[in-house]
Amino acid sequence: MKRLGIMGGTFDPIHYGHLVTAEEARGRFELDKVVFVPSGKPPHKKGYPVTQARHRYLMTILAVATNPYFEVSRLEIERKGYSYTVDTVSHFYETSPKDCEIFFITGADAILEILTWKNVEALLGETKFIAATRPGIDLKHLDAVVAQLPAHGSNAIYPLEVPAMAISSTDIRKRVKEDRSIKYLLPEATEQYIYKNRLYLENGIS
Ligand code: ATP
Ligand code: MG
Numbered sequence: 001m002k003r004l005g006i007m008g009g010t011f012d013p014i015h016y017g018h019l020v021t022a023e024e025a026r027g028r029f030e031l032d033k034v035v036f037v038p039s040g041k042p043p044h045k046k047g048y049p050v051t052q053a054r055h056r057y058l059m060t061i062l063a064v065a066t067n068p069y070f071e072v073s074r075l076e077i078e079r080k081g082y083s084y085t086v087d088t089v090s091h092f093y094e095t096s097p098k099d100c101e102i103f104f105i106t107g108a109d110a111i112l113e114i115l116t117w118k119n120v121e122a123l124l125g126e127t128k129f130i131a132a133t134r135p136g137i138d139l140k141h142l143d144a145v146v147a148q149l150p151a152h153g154s155n156a157i158y159p160l161e162v163p164a165m166a167i168s169s170t171d172i173r174k175r176v177k178e179d180r181s182i183k184y185l186l187p188e189a190t191e192q193y194i195y196k197n198r199l200y201l202e203n204g205i206s
Helices: 016-028 053-064 085-095 120-126 139-148 151-156 169-177 188-196
Strands: 003-009 033-038 070-072 101-107 128-133 157-161
Touching (some): 003 085, 016 033, 016 053, 016 101, 033 053, 053 070, 085 101, 085 120, 139 157
Parallel strands (some): 003 033, 101 128, 128 157
16 A cells, blocks of 8 residues: 555545545545544544544444545544544554655635644645535635745645535534435434434534
């Protein structure tokens, strides 16, 4: 394996925005596989009642089941304490062949938070980022953020246009709570898992 994609996220729940982005990145950057890494306790979402990791993990497993190039890692959900991207990426470097290139796939909105990440300089030094644009994100803003990064980081971020998808986990959770349809926003198996386990019906219960 020469090129590995890592897609981190809360995946609460995973949806077609994530899946289309990962698939587009795989094709465009000729990735051998993409590993989805559901977060444990996300440092950027403190205070928000994130669904139990086992549910988010299983929803992700169900969602990627039909793509032979997609896998799911339990790394972050098994790690105690907060999960930091830099630690996750280091783990994949340690467990992959020496010449393997790692591409961290993220939405452009998440890249905009990059300056707040722990050890951002070390991370940029070793990892390539694929920043997917999503509706409402201005790429000029991304350029401005990239320009502020340490010199070695500026060519490590590749913007990737993905088919416009206004889907978000926040909207899906809201729809379930309001008893509105979530069909065609996420894979059917994941949709059924949500209903079977009565997720997102009330804040903080799931
Ligand atoms: P929430 O609404 O709870 O914040 P989310 O839909 O943003 O959830 P996350 O799990 O937070 O999903 O996102 C994981 C990664 O996927 C992030 O890098 C985010 O920017 C990216 N992402 C989320 N939704 C989309 C989308 N529709 N298109 C492209 N990338 C997306
Ligand atoms: Mg988000």
